Amino acid sequence: MTITTYQERLWSFAQGKRLRRFRGMLRTPRDTSCDACGSSLPNHLFGLRDMETKQDYFVGANCMSRLSQMLVLERPFVKADIFTAYSLARNIPQKLKLPHQADLNSGERQPGRNGHADDAGA
Numbered sequence: 001m002t003i004t005t006y007q008e009r010l011w012s013f014a015q016g017k018r019l020r021r022f023r024g025m026l027r028t029p030r031d032t033s034c035d036a037c038g039s040s041l042p043n044h045l046f047g048l049r050d051m052e053t054k055q056d057y058f059v060g061a062n063c064m065s066r067l068s069q070m071l072v073l074e075r076p077f078v079k080a081d082i083f084t085a086y087s088l089a090r091n092i093p094q095k096l097k098l099p100h101q102a103d104l105n106s107g108e109r110q111p112g113r114n115g116h117a118d119d120a121g122a
């Protein structure tokens with residue numbers, strides 16, 4: 001019997017990768033799934049880039065916080081736009097846009113925050 005637990009799935013997802021986070025998140029894009037655990041319809045998607053392969057992954061909030069707790073995420077953030085990355089990764093034309101992301105963006109525009117993520121996790 002091959003029953004993989006949630007935790008095992010996350011480990012195998014993270015294995016061999018050097019994952020960094022994107023800033024911000026995506027709100028419930030349609031027809032998507034979590035790249036880490038395979039769950040469909042996550043409420044939010046967070047972006048992760050494997051610095052080895054430059055491949056981008058998108059995971060649900062639950063997986064994101066678990067991965068963070070597992071200490072498999074590198075401290076610096078990815079300097080790329082999560083929306084652009086998502087569109088590329090999932091082959092979505094830019095125009096076919098995700099519902100209402102503007103308010104999330106505006107929160108990220110504050111000056112003076114330079115990649116220090118000491119508030120992460122907790």
Ligand SMILES: [Zn+2]
Pocket residue numbers: 034035036037038039059060062063
């Ligand atoms: Zn997941």
